Amino acid sequence: MAKQTIVVFGATGKQGGSVVKTILADPKTAAKYHVKAVTRDTTKESAQKLKELGAEVVSADLNAPETLAPVLEGAYGVFSVTNFLEKMDAAPEITQGKAVADAAKAAGVQHLVWSSLLNVTKLTNGKLTNVHHFDSKAQVEEYIREIGVPATFFLAGYFMSNLPGMSISEQTGWTLNLPTSKNAPIPLFDAEDDTGKFVKGIFENREKLLGQRVLGATAYYTPTQLIEELKEVYPKTSASAAYNELPGDVYKGILGSFGLPESFQQEMLENHQLFDVAGYFGGEKLDASHSIVDEPLTTWKEYIGKSPVFTAVKN
Ligand SMILES: NC(=O)c1ccc[n+]([C@@H]2O[C@H](COP(=O)([O-])OP(=O)(O)OC[C@H]3O[C@@H](n4cnc5c(N)ncnc54)[C@H](OP(=O)(O)O)[C@@H]3O)[C@@H](O)[C@H]2O)c1
Numbered sequence: 001m002a003k004q005t006i007v008v009f010g011a012t013g014k015q016g017g018s019v020v021k022t023i024l025a026d027p028k029t030a031a032k033y034h035v036k037a038v039t040r041d042t043t044k045e046s047a048q049k050l051k052e053l054g055a056e057v058v059s060a061d062l063n064a065p066e067t068l069a070p071v072l073e074g075a076y077g078v079f080s081v082t083n084f085l086e087k088m089d090a091a092p093e094i095t096q097g098k099a100v101a102d103a104a105k106a107a108g109v110q111h112l113v114w115s116s117l118l119n120v121t122k123l124t125n126g127k128l129t130n131v132h133h134f135d136s137k138a139q140v141e142e143y144i145r146e147i148g149v150p151a152t153f154f155l156a157g158y159f160m161s162n163l164p165g166m167s168i169s170e171q172t173g174w175t176l177n178l179p180t181s182k183n184a185p186i187p188l189f190d191a192e193d194d195t196g197k198f199v200k201g202i203f204e205n206r207e208k209l210l211g212q213r214v215l216g217a218t219a220y221y222t223p224t225q226l227i228e229e230l231k232e233v234y235p236k237t238s239a240s241a242a243y244n245e246l247p248g249d250v251y252k253g254i255l256g257s258f259g260l261p262e263s264f265q266q267e268m269l270e271n272h273q274l275f276d277v278a279g280y281f282g283g284e285k286l287d288a289s290h291s292i293v294d295e296p297l298t299t300w301k302e303y304i305g306k307s308p309v310f311t312a313v314k315n
Contacts, residue, residue, distance in 0.1 A: 022196025
């Protein structure tokens with residue numbers, strides 16, 4: 001039987017790259033699917049690596065809708081993610097997402113997997129109105145439902161890679177600093193290794209998951225738990241590690257010191273307040289999402305065991 005084509009946007013990035021790698025590393029899905037990895041620059045090293053894994057690397061630009069139809073021609077499935085951070089603006093992200101949805105519909109795609117997030121303005125009844133990169137993705141989800149593309153919505157959890165570096169490092173004395181309460185449930189997610197495990201499960205369970213949301217996270221961790229586990233993995237280095245709940249203005253000041261604009265500082269502050277106010281996934285459990293995953297998900301202990309921020313330091 002001829003292979004079905006799955007087109008992956010963001011293939012040179014964390015989420016899309018994981019989708020390409022996971023589908024091609026599993027003999028069952030590698031035999032079933034032909035993977036087209038999309039990038040704006042097919043010559044870059046990360047794109048060439050995808051070719052070595054067996055993907056067909058193709059060029060398209062989400063800002064140029066006319067480039068989407070050729071890569072989607074004959075496609076069975078699509079994974080699409082947009083990069084809010086590139087412009088730090090919701091409007092272009094919504095335009096890009098809608099362009100993919102329109103192109104998928106026109107091409108007769110049978111399964112679109114959209115990397116979505118919840119509408120925080122609605123979820124918090126207008127308490128947090130500045131988490132634009134969530135609201136924008138939710139608006140695209142709404143549009144996809146409206147125009148009737150067969151789709152499943154993958155909601156990426158809080159990336160583990162957000163933490164080592166700006167929030168916790170040797171410079172912070174291994175104290176974790178976030179504007180979040182010590183018992184806030186954070187759905188942690190290893191985007192680079194685990195996005196593909198969820199998305200492979202989505203493609204393999206199309207009938208069951210059309211119109212559904214899948215929550216991408218290993219587990220809910222509290223900041224207190226993150227520190228306890230850090231101490232278990234690095235007992236010497238992190239002996240004095242602690243959790244420090246940052247006041248909002250202090251957190252914003254730190255982001256400002258990295259040159260980030262005030263609007264984005266506020267956005268990220270509210271993003272972290274979401275854990276306490278309504279829950280990143282609105283309080284939903286992860287069990288149903290885990291039931292479609294057939295490979296182990298990365299734990300926080302495993303992640304910090306491999307993260308260079310930690311492993312570079314002698315313990
Ligand atoms: N950090 C978190 O905790 C978190 C949690 C949930 C969701 N998210 C969301 O994750 C998204 C980013 O995903 P990621 O981390 O996987 O991305 P990433 O690693 O930063 O990579 C971005 C990808 O997007 C592609 N891309 C960007 N602009 C493009 C365009 N105009 N046309 C075609 N491709 C384009 C890039 O491809 P080329 O450069 O090769 O063209 C690259 O593959 C953001 O929107 C963010 O809101 C983040």
